[in-house]
Amino acid sequence: MNHLSSETFRENARAALQDVHLRGALKNATSLFGERRKQAAANLPNWEDLRNQARAIKDDALLHLDRYLEEFERNAESRGAKVHWARDAAEANSIIVRLGIDRQARTVVKSKSMTTEETHLNTALEAAGMQVVETDLGEYIIQLAEETPSHIIAPAIHKTRRQISELFTAELGMPPTDDIAQMTRTARATLRDRFAAADVGVSGVNFGVAETGTIVIVENEGNIRLTTSLPPIHIAVMGIEKVIPRFADLDVFLKLLPRSGTGQRLTTYQSFITGVKRASTDEGPEELHIVLLDNGRSRMLDHPLTRQSLACIRCGACLNACPVYQQIGGHAYGSVYPGPIGAVITPQLMGIEKTSQLPYASSLCGACREVCPVKIDIPRLLLHLRAEIAPRKGGIAERLAFKTWARIMTSPALYRLSSAAGRIVQRVIPISRAWTKGRDMRPIESKSFHDLWNE
Amino acid sequence: MKISLFVTCLVDQLWTSIGVSSVEVLRRVGCEVEFDKRQTCCAQPAFNTGYRDEARQVARRFISIFEESKAEAIVSPSGSCTAMVRHYRELFADDPQWLARANAIAAKTHELSSFLIRVLKVEDVGASWKGRLTWHDACHGLRDLNLKTEPRTLIRNVRGAEFVELEHADACCGFGGTFSVKYPEISVAILDQKIEAIERAGVGAVVSGDASCLMQIGGRLSRKGSNVRVMHLAELLAADGIDKKRGL
Numbered sequence: 001m002n003h004l005s006s007e008t009f010r011e012n013a014r015a016a017l018q019d020v021h022l023r024g025a026l027k028n029a030t031s032l033f034g035e036r037r038k039q040a041a042a043n044l045p046n047w048e049d050l051r052n053q054a055r056a057i058k059d060d061a062l063l064h065l066d067r068y069l070e071e072f073e074r075n076a077e078s079r080g081a082k083v084h085w086a087r088d089a090a091e092a093n094s095i096i097v098r099l100g101i102d103r104q105a106r107t108v109v110k111s112k113s114m115t116t117e118e119t120h121l122n123t124a125l126e127a128a129g130m131q132v133v134e135t136d137l138g139e140y141i142i143q144l145a146e147e148t149p150s151h152i153i154a155p156a157i158h159k160t161r162r163q164i165s166e167l168f169t170a171e172l173g174m175p176p177t178d179d180i181a182q183m184t185r186t187a188r189a190t191l192r193d194r195f196a197a198a199d200v201g202v203s204g205v206n207f208g209v210a211e212t213g214t215i216v217i218v219e220n221e222g223n224i225r226l227t228t229s230l231p232p233i234h235i236a237v238m239g240i241e242k243v244i245p246r247f248a249d250l251d252v253f254l255k256l257l258p259r260s261g262t263g264q265r266l267t268t269y270q271s272f273i274t275g276v277k278r279a280s281t282d283e284g285p286e287e288l289h290i291v292l293l294d295n296g297r298s299r300m301l302d303h304p305l306t307r308q309s310l311a312c313i314r315c316g317a318c319l320n321a322c323p324v325y326q327q328i329g330g331h332a333y334g335s336v337y338p339g340p341i342g343a344v345i346t347p348q349l350m351g352i353e354k355t356s357q358l359p360y361a362s363s364l365c366g367a368c369r370e371v372c373p374v375k376i377d378i379p380r381l382l383l384h385l386r387a388e389i390a391p392r393k394g395g396i397a398e399r400l401a402f403k404t405w406a407r408i409m410t411s412p413a414l415y416r417l418s419s420a421a422g423r424i425v426q427r428v429i430p431i432s433r434a435w436t437k438g439r440d441m442r443p444i445e446s447k448s449f450h451d452l453w454n455e
Numbered sequence: 456m457k458i459s460l461f462v463t464c465l466v467d468q469l470w471t472s473i474g475v476s477s478v479e480v481l482r483r484v485g486c487e488v489e490f491d492k493r494q495t496c497c498a499q500p501a502f503n504t505g506y507r508d509e510a511r512q513v514a515r516r517f518i519s520i521f522e523e524s525k526a527e528a529i530v531s532p533s534g535s536c537t538a539m540v541r542h543y544r545e546l547f548a549d550d551p552q553w554l555a556r557a558n559a560i561a562a563k564t565h566e567l568s569s570f571l572i573r574v575l576k577v578e579d580v581g582a583s584w585k586g587r588l589t590w591h592d593a594c595h596g597l598r599d600l601n602l603k604t605e606p607r608t609l610i611r612n613v614r615g616a617e618f619v620e621l622e623h624a625d626a627c628c629g630f631g632g633t634f635s636v637k638y639p640e641i642s643v644a645i646l647d648q649k650i651e652a653i654e655r656a657g658v659g660a661v662v663s664g665d666a667s668c669l670m671q672i673g674g675r676l677s678r679k680g681s682n683v684r685v686m687h688l689a690e691l692l693a694a695d696g697i698d699k700k701r702g703l
Contacts, residue, residue, distance in 0.1 A: 363631025
């Protein structure tokens with residue numbers, strides 16, 4: 001069920017709906033996250049103000065992205081970091097692989113990073129002969145299972161406790177147990193050794209502060225702290241949209257992100273990393289490399305409507321709130337970023353050719369927009385993408401149907417005629433099997449409201 | 456007040472009693488109701504599926520017809536179609552002339568419960584219906600028009616009706632227009648969550664503000680042989696305690 005393609009979304013979703021373990025796991029996790037988020041937001045009286053402030057900061061950052069990125073680069077490098085610019089995934093991977101090879105790295109530890117999932121960095125590092133170890137518990141689980149993350153902040157959300165226990169028994173020799181603490185201890189013991197042996201640590205970035213050149217990463221497990229401080233080299237991969245202007249802006253984002261993601265007031269760890277150690281007696285890596293990744297992002301900057309897609313802080317709240325995601329989970333989307341925000345950014349990052357089903361994978365209910373901490377109008381973006389997709393990929397039958405529909409709906413005479421025809425036709429042929437497979441169809445009235453009004 | 460009824464194509468073809476009931480309620484609260492027989496659809500199916508040119512043609516026609524009316528307001532028994540009229544501005548973003556006309560029409564178009572409560576300030580329409588019922592928040596009414604308290608206020612004032620809140624009343628029913636036939640399995644999977652909540656509520660009827668959600672919910676309830684009936688808010692508000700066939 002792994003490594004699915006967006007092109008087969010329909011089939012992927014059907015298969016997911018048949019998977020009782022998946023649906024059970026999803027129901028528990030999404031409703032738990034959803035409830036916690038709701039509570040956490042309700043406990044902050046100025047939640048709406050914070051959302052507006054966050055969006056205003058992001059709008060400003062994105063409007064002047066070139067300026068803020070250069071400021072970020074200047075300040076990060078003045079504190080001893082090295083900033084690399086990568087146009088696309090291949091360029092980012094080759095920069096990172098080169099850094100590893102030059103330093104004869106054998107083991108790379110990684111903390112959770114959706115951006116490196118996007119660039120498929122692990123494959124590139126492994127192809128260059130390096131061993132890659134994911135150190136976030138969820139990521140570690142899916143690495144052992146040879147799967148991909150199915151949620152932006154909870155990569156193994158699709159797995160049940162039992163499935164994980166069986167995986168650890170098979171892969172790590174853990175005695176069978178359903179005790180979560182025991183499973184965590186097993187993973188921890190294995191991972192500690194890896195940290196000690198690692199030559200390179202690779203992390204993502206939640207926020208890059210232009211004013212100070214600081215990168216900020218939030219987490220709950222402490223593995224990011226270790227990934228970014230134990231190995232002699234730390235490489236941070238950062239999408240260009242992660243830059244924010246001022247250090248003080250973090251006040252808003254660090255209130256919104258954990259509450260929206262897991263419903264926490266604060267994550268257990270927050271790492272603020274500014275450059276490298278000054279004196280040789282200081283702790284921490286000798287080198288810090290920050291790879292700034294575009295990979296299609298700058299295309300979204302052109303238009304004010306699509307630009308807001310880049311305001312996303314990857315909290316995952318829209319996934320938990322989405323009725324479609326709640327039923328089918330993340331893998332069915334066949335894209336690195338699943339759920340409502342995934343359906344918005346994937347076609348923009350990769351083009352609509354293979355991703356044209358994703359913007360239609362929504363009932364447009366608007367629950368995503370309601371929970372989004374930076375107020376991205378996801379339904380509107382989905383509609384915008386549909387308008388690009390339909391005329392090109394809609395298929396001849398659908399295009400013809402809507403042309404005919406428009407003719408009928410702009411002519412009272414044709415409307416009356418087809419309304420009468422509909423009454424006859426529905427007695428002869430079943431209207432829509434797609435509808436009637438799961439639901440009864442309400443029959444067309446013997447007289448329309450128009451008829452009744454005339455009488 | 457003189458109002459022009461936009462009955463919606465769905466109600467016109469599939470659920471005329473919603474239109475008849477709307478007229479009855481509006482007349483009862485003192486409105487003079489006109490019905491322009493040239494009306495068809497709000498353009499939402501094309502807009503939501505991505506066919507903007509076709510949607511624009513139908514929207515232009517809607518605007519042209521309704522701006523001829525002398526009525527003070529356009530009232531519709533649908534949150535979704537009313538929200539669509541508010542979306543016209545997106546269709547005419549590059550056309551200042553049509554944009555102005557679209558905005559003028561949008562400003563006077565109201566969903567039924569919103570019109571009663573916000574415009575007429577009527578909270579009790581004198582309805583009576585005996586039984587236990589619940590309310591499903593249709594997404595566009597709830598999130599595009601911000602209708603949450605309005606329908607509930609009207610329902611609470613129905614004599615004889617025992618109102619209970621539905622668990623996750625604000626969760627989507629899975630309809631989503633063309634979504635319901637493009638991805639029927641997902642649509643029905645979402646719907647089943649709603650059906651379970653309705654069954655747990657132990658009600659005789661589930662009420663909502665959009666015929667589309669009611670078709671979705673009703674279609675599944677009927678398939679499952681449930682005794683729970685679906686009812687549009689207009690039908691509930693028109694009820695006077697006697698079940699009878701209604702006419703204009």
